[in-house]
Structures are given as C-alpha cells and as structure tokens.
Amino acid sequence: MNGLIFTGIIVLLVIAGLPLFAAISISSVLLFLSSGIDPTVVIVELYRIASAPTLLAIPLFTFAGFILAESKAPRRLLNLADSLFGWAPGGVAIVSLITCALFTCFTGASGITIIAIGGLIYPILRKHNYTEKFSLGLVTASGSLGLLFAPSLPLILYGVVASVSIDQLFLAGILPGTLLILILSLYAAKQDIISPTIRKKFSIRSLIQTTIAARWELPIPIIILGGIYGGIFTAVEAAAVMAFYVFIAEFFLYRDLSVRKDLVRIARDGTQLVGGILIILSAAMGLTAYLIDAQIPQNLLTAIQEVIHSKFVFLIALNIFLLITGALLDIFSAIIIVVPLIVPIALSYQIDPVHLGIIFLTNLEIGYITPPIGLNLFISSFRFKKSILELYRVSVPFLLLMLVALILITYIPGLSLWLVQALK
Amino acid sequence: MITKIRKTIDKFLTGMAIFLMLSLVLFSFLQVMLRNLFGASMDAADEFMRNGVLWIAFIGAALTTLHGKHISIDILPRFAKGKGKKILDWTLTISAAIICLVMTWYSTEFIILEIQMKSLIAGFCPAWLIEIIIPIGFFLLAISFPMRLLDKSQKADS
Numbered sequence A: 001m002n003g004l005i006f007t008g009i010i011v012l013l014v015i016a017g018l019p020l021f022a023a024i025s026i027s028s029v030l031l032f033l034s035s036g037i038d039p040t041v042v043i044v045e046l047y048r049i050a051s052a053p054t055l056l057a058i059p060l061f062t063f064a065g066f067i068l069a070e071s072k073a074p075r076r077l078l079n080l081a082d083s084l085f086g087w088a089p090g091g092v093a094i095v096s097l098i099t100c101a102l103f104t105c106f107t108g109a110s111g112i113t114i115i116a117i118g119g120l121i122y123p124i125l126r127k128h129n130y131t132e133k134f135s136l137g138l139v140t141a142s143g144s145l146g147l148l149f150a151p152s153l154p155l156i157l158y159g160v161v162a163s164v165s166i167d168q169l170f171l172a173g174i175l176p177g178t179l180l181i182l183i184l185s186l187y188a189a190k191q192d193i194i195s196p197t198i199r200k201k202f203s204i205r206s207l208i209q210t211t212i213a214a215r216w217e218l219p220i221p222i223i224i225l226g227g228i229y230g231g232i233f234t235a236v237e238a239a240a241v242m243a244f245y246v247f248i249a250e251f252f253l254y255r256d257l258s259v260r261k262d263l264v265r266i267a268r269d270g271t272q273l274v275g276g277i278l279i280i281l282s283a284a285m286g287l288t289a290y291l292i293d294a295q296i297p298q299n300l301l302t303a304i305q306e307v308i309h310s311k312f313v314f315l316i317a318l319n320i321f322l323l324i325t326g327a328l329l330d331i332f333s334a335i336i337i338v339v340p341l342i343v344p345i346a347l348s349y350q351i352d353p354v355h356l357g358i359i360f361l362t363n364l365e366i367g368y369i370t371p372p373i374g375l376n377l378f379i380s381s382f383r384f385k386k387s388i389l390e391l392y393r394v395s396v397p398f399l400l401l402m403l404v405a406l407i408l409i410t411y412i413p414g415l416s417l418w419l420v421q422a423l424k
Numbered sequence B: 001m002i003t004k005i006r007k008t009i010d011k012f013l014t015g016m017a018i019f020l021m022l023s024l025v026l027f028s029f030l031q032v033m034l035r036n037l038f039g040a041s042m043d044a045a046d047e048f049m050r051n052g053v054l055w056i057a058f059i060g061a062a063l064t065t066l067h068g069k070h071i072s073i074d075i076l077p078r079f080a081k082g083k084g085k086k087i088l089d090w091t092l093t094i095s096a097a098i099i100c101l102v103m104t105w106y107s108t109e110f111i112i113l114e115i116q117m118k119s120l121i122a123g124f125c126p127a128w129l130i131e132i133i134i135p136i137g138f139f140l141l142a143i144s145f146p147m148r149l150l151d152k153s154q155k156a157d158s
Helices: A002-016 A020-034 A040-051 A053-070 A073-085 A091-107 A112-127 A132-142 A153-162 A166-172 A174-194 A204-213 A219-229 A235-253 A259-293 A296-307 A311-328 A331-348 A353-367 A375-384 A388-411 A413-422 B002-038 B043-066 B082-117 B127-131 B133-154
Strands: none
Touching: A002 A020, A002 B082, A020 A040, A020 A259, A020 B082, A040 A259, A040 B043, A040 B082, A040 B133, A053 A073, A053 A091, A053 A153, A053 A235, A053 A259, A053 B002, A053 B043, A073 A091, A073 A112, A073 A204, A091 A112, A091 A132, A091 A174, A112 A132, A112 A375, A132 A174, A132 A375, A132 A388, A153 A166, A153 A259, A153 A331, A153 A353, A166 A174, A166 A219, A166 A235, A166 A353, A166 A413, A174 A353, A174 A388, A174 A413, A219 A235, A235 A259, A235 B002, A259 A296, A259 A331, A259 B002, A259 B043, A296 A331, A311 A331, A311 A353, A311 A388, A331 A353, A353 A388, A353 A413, A375 A388, A388 A413, B002 B043, B002 B133, B043 B127, B043 B133, B082 B127, B082 B133, B127 B133
16 A cells, blocks of 8 residues: 555656656665665665776767767768768758767767757758758757767667677667668658759869868767777777867867867766766666566566567567657666666567667657657757647658668668678 | 855866866776777776766766756646746655655665775775765755755746
C-alpha cells in the first residue's frame, strides 16, 4: 500500500516536471529501503561511474563541440558544403542536411542545432525558392540528424551504459547515418525537380576558397576516425586530442574566440550539459543495481518471450516501444533508463548489441519529430514562431521517410555491422 | 541578499567548472602524448581523471540547478499559468531539495564508511578526499533549488 502511494506521488511529480535525476534517486532509495537493504548502497553504486574508463570522453567531446558551435566553424562548413553541392538539384537543401548533421554530432544532439543553425539555414532555403512547408520541415527534421555519427554524445553514452565498444559504435553509425541523409537528400532533389529552385553554378574557385577557409577544421574527422581506426589511439584519447586541437584551432589559429571573453562561457555551458546528463547517469546506477538485484530484467525477458517468439516480431515491437520512448523522454535519459532493460532481452533474440545501439538511436532520433511531443517540434515552433499544429503537418513527409530508413536499418543488420566486421 | 549569495555560488561553481574542464583537457592530452611518443603509462593519472569526471558531474549539476536547466518531462509546466504555476514551482523545488538532502545523508554515510575502511585511490590518496564531492554536490544541489526560485521571484530570470 505504502509502495503504491509513493509510486503515485513520484509519477505525479515527474509529470509535473521534477528533475529526472531526483525522481530516480529517491526511487532507488525507497526501493532498497523496502527490501530491507541500507540505501547507502545507492551511493556505492553511484561511485562506480568513476571507474567507467570511457566516461572521460563525454566532457572532452562536449568541450570541443561547444567551442566549434560558438566559433564560425558552422558558417565555414556551410560555405564549403555549398560550393561542393550547391549546383545539384536540391543542392541547397542537401547542404543544409549535411551541415546540420555535422553540427549535431559535434554538439551532442541537444536540440541546439535548430536554434543555432536552423535560423541560419531557413532564410537561405526560402531565398532559393524552397516552399515554406518544405523548408520548415527540413530544418525541424535536421535537428536530430547526425546523431549516428562519431563523436555524438548519445553514441558514447549508449556505449558506456550497454558496455559496448565505442570504437565499434563509431564505425557502425557511418552507413546508417549516411542512409538517412541520402534518403532525405533524394526527397529534396525530387522537390526541386517538381518546383525548380534557384541553383548556383559550380565554381572550382569558390571550392578552393572555402576549402582553404576551413583548413583547420577539415583535419578533425581524420584525427578522430583515422586515429581510432588506424589503431593510434582509443576513443577517449581521440576525445582528448580533439578537445585540445579544437581549442588551439578556434582560439589561436582562427582567433574566432577569445580566451578572456568566451572561454568562461563555453566551459560553464559545457560543464552544465555534462553535469545534467551525468547526474542522471549517476542516479540511475542505483536504480539499475536494484532492478538487477530484484531480477526485473530476467522477469521481463521471460514475460516477453512468452508473447513474442520471433526476432522479426520482437524488432517491430522494439521499434514501436522506442518511438514512444523517444517522443516522451529526452535522448540521454532514454538511453540511461531503457538500455539496461533492453540489452539482455535483445541479446536473447540474437540481436548484436552494436546493431541494437544503432536501432536504438535511430528510433530516438525520429522520436524528436514524432507528434505530439517530439522535442524538435516544440523547439522549431518556438524558434520560427509557427503553431505546433503546423509543425506536425510539415514534418510528416520527413517523419515517414525517416521511418523507411529506420525499417532498413532495423532489418538489414549489415548496414550497421558490415564496416565493423570489415575493419576488425 | 539571496541574489548576492546565488551569484557568489554561481561564480565559485563556474570557476571550479573552468578549472576542472581545462585540467581534464590538458592532462588527458598530455597523457596521450606521453603514451604514444614515449610509451609511458600513468595509471594513477588515469584514476584521478576518471574521478575528475565525477567532480565535473556534480559541479555541472549544481550549475544546471542554479540556471534551471535540469532534464525533466515538462508536460504540465507548459500549461500551468499564474498562481497554479507558482504552487507547482514550489512543490517541485521543495521535493527536489528534500530528495537531495536525503542523498546528502546517505552519501555522508558512504564517506564515513570509506574513512573507516581506509580506501585508497591510485595507491596513496585517501579515497574519501575525492569522494567527498558526492555529499558536497548533493548538498549544493539541495540549496540551489530553492535559491533559484527565491531569486527568480524577486527578479525575472532569463
């Protein structure tokens, strides 16, 4: 009875907006108390995050991401992508997709893309004669694109929580992430053919100029991916090198940012994002320990195995469940709370944990624009001063296309695993 | 008065955040260089850096509280207005603060246990010296919640 009352109160508070870490913390304390175990165990479990070797990658990549976001790097990338693809059918839209994807993966996918880049891109799309409906839908959908590319924080966090190699996840995300961009690019090209937009001519001169302008940023992907896959360093070491490199490049080589004016803000904002995520992860350590202790994942597994007999059906159920999760929870909490429950179940259906990670993140990526409460719909509505209903309408075609990609990613494991196996 | 205290705490935490973040960046980079160029490995430094992440987590979380940016499912607050919103804000603030105090209590017990067990980090540093951030962090969170609301009710916060 007491248990029911407490559960009711906590659920009410969570819906009312109680910070998730607080709700998780008190739940684990109460659960341990109810089974007669000293809740100090919650803190012992919490402290275990200090022994997770890959966790260090999170503050380092965040720091680098915030520097890049605050510098003129997005503008330089946009220019470079424009001189590469601006001439093609749907070129400007494709440029937008690629820029958003890069920006999202470097800043950790916190909805910041729409605010920071969407505002830059939307007027450009409109100026090139793209319809309002298409432009708005594209900007909203691009807000979470790029989540599958290294070094996005959700990818790292999944690796930490599921104990899966981050190096492998970085590889696994490349093809599915490209697929998503490709499908949306084809749609953009089709739009352009139906109602032609203004295109610009390809110019080798502008390509050279924009490449030179981005000279210090272009080596970044090579440092990260080349470093990791060339066996030179681990994902955490890559994070260390990138953070240091980006700091030097943007503060001293480009001088976009000043140590006196900008460093304080960037370090503070970065620390806030890291703190906001890691405090939930810390709190969840206790809850996860309790769940395992109480054999909840096993019971869940048995219950599910009684109903679902094939891998195929399980994957459909998983997709539906995750789409709902993605629309309700932000991506970081969703990973922290749901992954420990899902991984053992997925393993019993012979789903590779690396592939599972990619399915997981693709679902959550789509959850961002799933009505009624996908986060990016609200951010876009706020940023572009359009009604939320209008945003539901404009994002539908993008949502459907991303669902097609999701089905391909879910049922063709090779998309995620081929590169991992090829480069082993 | 509250505004002044909040600003002081904010400044102190920001200072800590910058110090921790920059040290992590610098030391982890140095370590990569040492390991790859000279083959030197420093397990002790590794352990300290991992604990540094814990410090960043709590300092960052306290800053997040002061600036009201915690991750939550905020369906209800979007619709609440006027007096209802005020009551909702206070209910949430007090609940969160009490929860953080409970966590402060249990983490203090954890520290006492660690002192008694004489646990060490990297073989020489008493573990509790590093782990003390857990109770301090939860306590900072507990006072930051009401602090933000009190300050906000005096002056609109961005």
